[in-house]
Amino acid sequence: DAGVTQSPTHLIKTRGQQVTLRCSPKSGHDTVSWYQQALGQGPQFIFQYYEEEERQRGNFPDRFSGHQFPNYSSELNVNALLLGDSALYLCASSLDGSYEQYFGPGTRLTVT
């Protein structure tokens, strides 16, 4: 049973560029949440997708957007990258109605 997978593992971008991160949820899960984790900090909630719609959103600017596909996989897009966007981006999947979230290994984004 495949767990949550994310791609790419690492990414280096320049300020002002745009980036797309991808996530495939654990088999049987229909809900995907995205988190940003800065070094030494806890994960911060970006948004959650269910039934291809953004269901909840944290305190992140509109530069952060997402999408969920019919197969429940998801993308996180960040436009106009800033140095402060450098972080580990985690995707977590769950089954709607369940509180247990399973995290993927993350994508380490470095903005130079």
Added chain:
Amino acid sequence: QQPVQSPQAVILREGEDAVINCSSSKALYSVHWYRQKHGEAPVFLMILLKGGEQKGHEKISASFNEKKQQSSLYLTASQLSYSGTYFCGTTVGNEKLTFGTGTRLTIIP
């Protein structure tokens, strides 16, 4: 409002016990506990819903004091594999999961 964890870091010898606390200023609906090893994804440990429920498996257990908006994670007879950073995550109603700043636990032989 981000939950506050204490202590920020703790070093134990193998076999010793540890308690990690998580406090919130808001009325909590649930508390989630995760462990994250360096360079890895957070791993779900357990969830506690309001009602003062206590859960546990093997030598890791947790309690939730709804009146005080506090949760504690208990690690008994710690093993080397328990090393990592422990995060509590809290929800208020159906709102998003908000993580604390973490407690770094180091177990030495």
